Amino acid sequence: MTDIQHDATASAGTGEMLDSKTSAYVVSYAVTALFNGLLVPIKEKVPFILDAMKAAGHHWVTQGVLDLVIFFALAMWLSGRGRQISAASGVSYLIWSTVIGGLLIAGFYLIELF
Amino acid sequence: MFKNLELLLHPTFGVLGMIAAVWVFVEALSPTPAGEVRMRTAARTAAVMVWIAYLTAGYYYVLYYGADKAFIKAGPWPWAHGFFMETKEHAFFLGLLLATLLPIVVGQGGLAKAAGRRRLVLWTSAGVVLLVLAMEGAGAIISMGDKLGIMSRVAT
Numbered sequence: 233m234t235d236i237q238h239d240a241t242a243s244a245g246t247g248e249m250l251d252s253k254t255s256a257y258v259v260s261y262a263v264t265a266l267f268n269g270l271l272v273p274i275k276e277k278v279p280f281i282l283d284a285m286k287a288a289g290h291h292w293v294t295q296g297v298l299d300l301v302i303f304f305a306l307a308m309w310l311s312g313r314g315r316q317i318s319a320a321s322g323v324s325y326l327i328w329s330t331v332i333g334g335l336l337i338a339g340f341y342l343i344e345l346f
Numbered sequence: 347m348f349k350n351l352e353l354l355l356h357p358t359f360g361v362l363g364m365i366a367a368v369w370v371f372v373e374a375l376s377p378t379p380a381g382e383v384r385m386r387t388a389a390r391t392a393a394v395m396v397w398i399a400y401l402t403a404g405y406y407y408v409l410y411y412g413a414d415k416a417f418i419k420a421g422p423w424p425w426a427h428g429f430f431m432e433t434k435e436h437a438f439f440l441g442l443l444l445a446t447l448l449p450i451v452v453g454q455g456g457l458a459k460a461a462g463r464r465r466l467v468l469w470t471s472a473g474v475v476l477l478v479l480a481m482e483g484a485g486a487i488i489s490m491g492d493k494l495g496i497m498s499r500v501a502t
Contacts, residue, residue: 248462257450268439290408319462341432
C-alpha cells in the first residue's frame with residue numbers, strides 16, 4: 233500500500249479529502265522541493281554532477297528545468313492515478329517539504345561560509 | 347538599458363506577486379462565494395507575477411551577474427554572494443513552485459464549508475508571501491554587497 237493510499241484510507245470518513253488533482257500537485261510539490269534542496273549539496277560536492285548540469289547549459293537553468301519537469305510530470309502521472317490525500321496531510325507535506333528544502337539550501341551555504 | 351531595467355522589474359513583479367498572495371490569504375480567512383471568485387483571480391495573478399519575476403531575474407543572472415559576483419566577492423561583503431545569492435537563487439524555486447500551486451489549491455472551491463482545504467490555501471499563500479519577502483530581503487543585501495564592492499574598487 234502506498235503512502236497516498238494509506239492516507240486516503242486513514243482519513244476516510246473523518247478527514248476532509250483533497251480532490252485528486254490537488255492531491256497530485258501537493259505531493260509533487262513536496263517531492264520537488266526536497267529534490268531541489270538535495271540537489272544543491274550534491275551538485276556542489278560532486279564535480280561530475282555539476283559538470284553534467286553545466287554541459288546541459290547553465291547549472292542553475294538545468295536545475296530549474298529539472299525541478300519543473302519533475303513537478304509537472306509527477307503531478308500529471310499522479311493525477312492520472314486518481315488518488316486522494318487528506319487536507320491535513322497536504323498541509324503537512326507542504327510545510328515540511330518547504331522547511332526541509334529551504335534548510336538544506338541555507339544550511340549548506342551557511343556551512344560553506346566557514 | 348533593458349539590462350538595468352530588468353533589475354527593477356524582478357523585485358517589482360515579486361512584490362506584485364506577494365500582494366496578490368496576501369489578497370488570497372485575506373480572502374481565505376473568511377471565504378464567501380464572491381470572495382472565492384476574487385481569490386481565483388488573485389491566485390492566478392500571484393502565479394503570473396512570480397513567473398515573470400523568475401524569468402526577468404533568470405535572464406539577468408545567467409547573462410550579466412558574473413560581473414556583479416566578481417565585485418561582491420572582492421568587496422567587504424563577500425558573503426552577500428556566498429550565502430545570500432547562493433541561497434536566493436536556489437530557494438527561489440520553492441516560491442516559484444508554491445506560486446504555481448496556489449491557483450490549483452484555490453481552484454478546488456467550496457472553502458467556506460471545508461476547513462482543511464481552506465487551511466491548505468492559507469498555508470500555500472503564506473508560503474508565497476514569506477518566500478518572496480525573504481527573496482526581497484536577500485536581494486537588498488546582494489545589491490548592497492555589489493555597491494560596497496564597486497565603491498571599494500573605486501576607492502583603491
